[in-house]
Amino acid sequence: MIKSVWQGKKTFKAQSKFGHDIISDAPTESGGDDNGASPVELMLSGLAGCTGIDVTNIMKERLNDTTKFEITVDDEREDNTSRSVKYVNLIFDIEGEVDLKKLKRAIKLSVDKYCTVAHSLKATIEPKLIYNGNEEEL
Known part of the structure; x- marks a missing residue:
């Protein structure tokens, strides 16, 4: 199971079942901050x-x-x-x-x-x- 938590704007921080953080975001031209893939x-x-x-x-x-x-x-x-x-x-x-x-x-x-x-x-x-x-x- 992976839980993904909104961090604001378009950024989400997910955590794997093994405790690894995964940051996803949108590029700036799509309204994100480009903080992750x-x-x-x-x-x-x-x-x-x-x-x-x-x-x-x-x-x-x-x-x-x-x-x-x-x-x-x-x-x-x-x-x-x-x-x-x-x-x-x-x-x-x-x-x-x-x-x-x-x-x-x-x-x-x-x-x-x-x-x-x-x-x-x-x-x-x-x-x-x-x-x-x-x-x-x-």
Whole structure:
């Protein structure tokens, strides 16, 4: 569970179940103070982190001779009010001596099977409202 508490203007401070603070904000041109990453940036960084952790788990000691491991996530948005993400380009930039066949398999397994964030981008979201202690119909 994550609880996110409004800090004023457009800034929210969330805390993970492990006690890590996460600040999200809007850029100044959107009325925020640019105190943290935007919510979409947080989502996309979660995707990069999730797939990166999966690949390192699958590859284990096979990454010992890796000199570079970077993941870039680039998104394309819908041209409408919600500006929802319609396409994500997930770029793995890896250098060193790694078994290419096993690396490709690890990346595909992460995206197709293991990465919770990748699968959650397809999730159904059901909002609820508790107003002054009472659950309200939306």
